[in-house]
Amino acid sequence: MTTEGPPIRRLADWDAAALRDRADEYGTPLYVLDQQRVRENVAALRAAFHDEEISYAVKANTVRATLETVAETGLSAECASAGELQRAADAGFDRVRYTAVNPPAGDLDHVVELAADPSREDLDLVITVGAADAFEALARRGYDGPLAIRVNPGVGAGHHAKVTTGDAPKFGVPYDRVSELASEIVDRGFDLVGLHAHAGSGIHDEADLAAHRELVSRMGDLARELGHGLDFLNVGGGLGVPYRPEEEPLDLDSVAEATREAAGELDVRLGIEPGRYVVADAGVLLTTVNTVKPTPETTVVGVDAGMTTLLRPAMYDAYHEIQTLAPDAGERDPITAMIAGPICETADVLGRDRELPRPERGDVLAIGNAGAYGYEMASNYNSRPRPAVVSIGGGEPRLAVERETLSDLTRLEVEQ
Missing domain, CATH: 3.20.20.10 (Alanine racemase)
Known part of the structure; x- marks a missing residue:
């Protein structure tokens, strides 16, 4: 078995273009597992x-x-x-x-x-x-x-x-x-x-x-x-x-x-x-910017992933590195931002005080070290469907878990 590879895989080690391709093909929020x-x-x-x-x-x-x-x-x-x-x-x-x-x-x-x-x-x-x-x-x-x-x-x-x-x-x-x-x-x-x-x-x-x-x-x-x-x-x-x-x-x-x-x-x-050691740095979460809202306190960057997609920041105050995958990121001025999800909870924040190239609606962001306790802890709170999962690192990328639909949310309910 190969032992090649760095002691830890940082978010910057992922191929940004390949991740953008995965987001384009499968949509977001999306977990990618290597x-x-x-x-x-x-x-x-x-x-x-x-x-x-x-x-x-x-x-x-x-x-x-x-x-x-x-x-x-x-x-x-x-x-x-x-x-x-x-x-x-x-x-x-x-x-x-x-x-x-x-x-x-x-x-x-x-x-x-x-x-x-x-x-x-x-x-x-x-x-x-x-x-x-x-x-x-x-x-x-x-x-x-x-x-x-x-x-x-x-x-x-x-x-x-x-x-x-x-x-x-x-x-x-x-x-x-x-x-x-x-x-x-x-x-x-x-x-x-x-x-x-x-x-x-x-x-x-x-x-x-x-x-x-x-x-x-x-x-x-x-x-x-x-x-x-x-x-x-x-x-x-x-x-x-x-x-x-x-x-x-x-x-x-x-x-x-x-x-x-x-x-x-x-x-x-x-x-x-x-x-965690086996899978954490083998996974990233991809999410798309929906809104960019300047406020007196910070710029709120609203994304389509939230605490129902990745619970750890809300549950444990956990830190996950966040980077933009925008091809022209190097040409944008940096800002300090809050990355927040679509859930109706104040705790639904994926990152605070993060420096990013100025985000624009439609940008794809990558969230690192998401392979452990990421998809595993996803939920349907606020009636949000769980994300899809793509598996790479074993031939061609393939869908490992289908994205839930709105109809999936009520599939088990019994009509009265």
Whole structure:
């Protein structure tokens, strides 16, 4: 597998003319996903974490074309819902873990049925439980396959409080109760094969990395303490990428070595589960300028993408680089602008105080690092159809997800 490509793909690295062609052909808003960049990111992870099992955190991007690309690289899949598990299995993953949080009954029913499906006998499935209740619910359903325990190690990290999981009570069995649950699982004849923990999402700065190392250290101690014949210790993902142009990418080799050192000597295989790192810089969002409105505070540049297309800025105050694709951009005077969407919410802003060549109606803007949690978090709020997705980097560009229509919005409604 090739490892060519820069450590991170900046927005300026994309071919502006090719992106304009995609916008002309498919319209906007439009996600463009580059499968070759996905392969490069997986190769970089493999080069650094050469002895560890790498699982793809499916929730970062479940577009079928991307799932198939990741499956072809040989990574396993980490799934947070029955829907993600079904998508991963259908896309060709042969090793999957179902690590749900407070799984609904319907999800458990579907997962247990999938585990027992004779047509899926080649599917290596492990279910991870984050509470004793979840274990009991599986036992009542007759599940007798391998189990892992999600641990709450009391250490969290991430780019925002809303995605810091390792110390949040919602996630995992409290650290000091894991041994008791492990013993019960084994005593009742179940196959306990692993432990799992996850600090959070978007781990990038030194404070986050220090917290990650502390989590790994605690989990290494726990794995040695249990001694229940475990097969693996998964210490989560969350590896961040630089969203701002001035930020440097992670030194993957250093992160991998620090992870191994923090885990210590183990009789089990160490594993990680990156999602964002695999797909973030493999995607851009294209959007068209609808209005340009000077105001006393700023120039508001209205575009056809908004918080229903890319939620991260409204949800997490996240920064995404924005550039114009106008061919004559270099001839225009720069202005400072707010890039705002069409949703009736003050929060519907994709970027504030951004310097752009003076925008004009009809310009296409590109929004970078949109491959992770972009299309995945799109919604129909304000009855807005979700965008289309185009896949490139594997032959000719092809439509991966059709654009929703207004009739799609009411297709499931029942007339009274």
